[in-house]
Amino acid sequence: MEKIKVKICQGTTCFVMGGSVTKAIQDVLAEKYADTVEILPVRCLEACHENDSFSQAPYIYIDDEIVPSATVEKVISIIESKLKHD
Amino acid sequence: MTNAPEIETKKLKREILIRLIKAFMSDNFEENVRLIPYDMRPKGSEVPFRCCIYKERAILRSRTIAGLGFAMEEDDERTLLSDFAKRALERKQPESEPLTVLQNACKGCPSARVFVTELCQNCVAKPCMKACNFGAIRNNGKRSIIDEEKCKKCGMCMNACPYHAIVKTVVPCEEACPVGAIAKGEDGFAHIDKEKCISCGKCVSACPFGATHAKSQVIDVLSKIKQGKEVIAMFAPALVGHLPCSAEQFIEAFKKVGFSDVYEVAQGADTTIQVEAHDLAERLEQGAPFMTTSCCAAYNELIKKHIPEIKPYVSDAHTPLYYTAEIVKKEHPNAETVFISPCFAKRKEALDNPNVNNVLNFEELGAIFIAFGIEVDTCESKEYKFKSSKEARDFPLSGGVARSVQAAWKGDPDALKPGIINGLTKATVRDLKMYAKTGKCPLGNLIEVMSCEGGCIAGNAGLNTVKMALKKVTDYSAQSYSLKDTK
Numbered sequence: 001m002e003k004i005k006v007k008i009c010q011g012t013t014c015f016v017m018g019g020s021v022t023k024a025i026q027d028v029l030a031e032k033y034a035d036t037v038e039i040l041p042v043r044c045l046e047a048c049h050e051n052d053s054f055s056q057a058p059y060i061y062i063d064d065e066i067v068p069s070a071t072v073e074k075v076i077s078i079i080e081s082k083l084k085h086d
Numbered sequence: 087m088t089n090a091p092e093i094e095t096k097k098l099k100r101e102i103l104i105r106l107i108k109a110f111m112s113d114n115f116e117e118n119v120r121l122i123p124y125d126m127r128p129k130g131s132e133v134p135f136r137c138c139i140y141k142e143r144a145i146l147r148s149r150t151i152a153g154l155g156f157a158m159e160e161d162d163e164r165t166l167l168s169d170f171a172k173r174a175l176e177r178k179q180p181e182s183e184p185l186t187v188l189q190n191a192c193k194g195c196p197s198a199r200v201f202v203t204e205l206c207q208n209c210v211a212k213p214c215m216k217a218c219n220f221g222a223i224r225n226n227g228k229r230s231i232i233d234e235e236k237c238k239k240c241g242m243c244m245n246a247c248p249y250h251a252i253v254k255t256v257v258p259c260e261e262a263c264p265v266g267a268i269a270k271g272e273d274g275f276a277h278i279d280k281e282k283c284i285s286c287g288k289c290v291s292a293c294p295f296g297a298t299h300a301k302s303q304v305i306d307v308l309s310k311i312k313q314g315k316e317v318i319a320m321f322a323p324a325l326v327g328h329l330p331c332s333a334e335q336f337i338e339a340f341k342k343v344g345f346s347d348v349y350e351v352a353q354g355a356d357t358t359i360q361v362e363a364h365d366l367a368e369r370l371e372q373g374a375p376f377m378t379t380s381c382c383a384a385y386n387e388l389i390k391k392h393i394p395e396i397k398p399y400v401s402d403a404h405t406p407l408y409y410t411a412e413i414v415k416k417e418h419p420n421a422e423t424v425f426i427s428p429c430f431a432k433r434k435e436a437l438d439n440p441n442v443n444n445v446l447n448f449e450e451l452g453a454i455f456i457a458f459g460i461e462v463d464t465c466e467s468k469e470y471k472f473k474s475s476k477e478a479r480d481f482p483l484s485g486g487v488a489r490s491v492q493a494a495w496k497g498d499p500d501a502l503k504p505g506i507i508n509g510l511t512k513a514t515v516r517d518l519k520m521y522a523k524t525g526k527c528p529l530g531n532l533i534e535v536m537s538c539e540g541g542c543i544a545g546n547a548g549l550n551t552v553k554m555a556l557k558k559v560t561d562y563s564a565q566s567y568s569l570k571d572t573k
Binding site: 013017052 | 100101104125126329330453455459460461462463464549550551554
């Protein structure tokens with residue numbers, strides 16, 4: 001089975017608005033989902049550049065889906081539903 | 087310490103700063119500032135935190151006032167935000183007190199009290215009643231009850247209960263303040279007593295409503311840059327741990343904002359280290375029992391306002407910021423200097439030092455980079471003119487200052503006994519008073535004092551987790567030479 005790709009933004013906006021959150025997400029994924037999820041730290045993918053969209057940072061990208069205002073709970077729930085679906 | 091509950095309040099404060107800076111960069115600053123609460127909570131939008139959209143906007147309006155650098159307490163609630171924005175542009179000097187309390191975000195938490203919960207088993211022994219020295223506990227036949235009038239909140243009953251059925255509630259800001267400077271007034275809302283406040287910022291991190299704010303100088307700094315002045319950034323070594331890029335990339339990142347040059351405050355730390363090591367050697371030779379460090383701004387305020395008797399035991403060395411600013415002003419006599427700081431207390435230090443014109447904290451710097459659209463990790467790497475030592479770059483770590491003096495120590499290594507006060511609390515403040523009074527310190531003879539637990543990397547305006555910041559700072563300092571090798 002192909003792993004779920006989770007891109008974790010290392011850009012300035014996501015770091016300032018929620019660096020501790022993205023770090024927590026990365027830690028949880030590495031610890032609990034190592035077999036099913038591939039973590040890819042990425043540079044800014046510019047979801048934060050439109051008008052007021054900076055306020056929705058941090059962003060996480062799960063396969064083709066953009067997750068705004070990312071939290072550990074949100075990301076896990078999306079991954080869990082993807083795993084069930086497969 | 088950076089932890090989860092404060093993320094929401096920190097995000098709110100940062101979002102306001104970003105919007106303020108964007109407004110400043112627009113062609114209609116005043117009007118766009120006025121609109122900030124409406125842009126953040128437009129008609130029909132969700133109401134995430136408060137009772138209604140109007141209260142949300144009222145609170146965002148107050149937070150914007152702090153972002154503009156004014157005291158929220160002095161707001162008459164009828165002045166337009168656009169008028170505050172105009173006044174911010176006209177301001178020549180930042181306000182003297184760094185912190186301000188937003189009273190309409192301050193919930194007026196219930197006063198601290200000790201309370202018997204329904205978990206009371208109405209036991210036969212009644213250890214709670216026996217433990218109380220004030221006769222404040224009675225029993226109504228079903229459970230123990232505390233008489234609020236008589237209770238001294240000592241917590242003896244709480245410790246005595248074998249069921250842990252008695253709890254003590256606290257007011258988070260009062261609990262966090264090491265010097266009793268913030269307290270609920272008769273109106274039920276928190277007030278800061280500026281005669282007592284040491285600007286440590288612990289209340290800012292402690293309040294789950296985000297009611298305490300720093301008065302920002304972001305508009306003051308950006309105005310100077312816009313006017314074409316020569317503005318120089320001097321960054322605290324802790325910054326290395328709090329941006330998603332390398333220290334060598336800071337120079338270009340700052341220049342994109344409009345700063346003309348960038349200095350590491352670690353450069354001044356190298357002077358502090360030498361002066362402090364020399365100072366200690368002299369004092370020990372003259373028979374002094376101990377010496378404390380002198381670089382933490384909140385500790386220096388504590389000495390001034392609460393423990394003047396400890397002054398004879400405090401090193402005469404100036405802070406790294408002091409020496410760095412002196413160098414910068416010598417090299418650039420017409421420059422405006424801006425200290426980039428993880429902490430709020432440094433604003434107080436800057437007010438007393440004509441060589442430091444403004445202070446921005448890490449959150450404000452982060453907001454500037456976002457508003458300017460600067461991706462720091464894509465900036466070009468450049469070398470600093472002055473290469474600071476490993477020890478100077480480790481200054482923001484708990485134990486880092488003591489270790490630096492040890493590294494520069496020229497005397498008998500066994501004569502030096504470092505001790506560390508890692509964080510100012512009510513208890514450590516009591517300890518310091520005791521050391522001053524008795525002229526003895528059981529911790530050692532070189533006492534490093536830092537207000538924030540973990541050191542400056544754990545400052546109240548930090549952006550990263552302390553653990554990650556620690557790793558980045560030590561990775562960076564490891565690239566530099568050690569003072570141990572240059573003795």
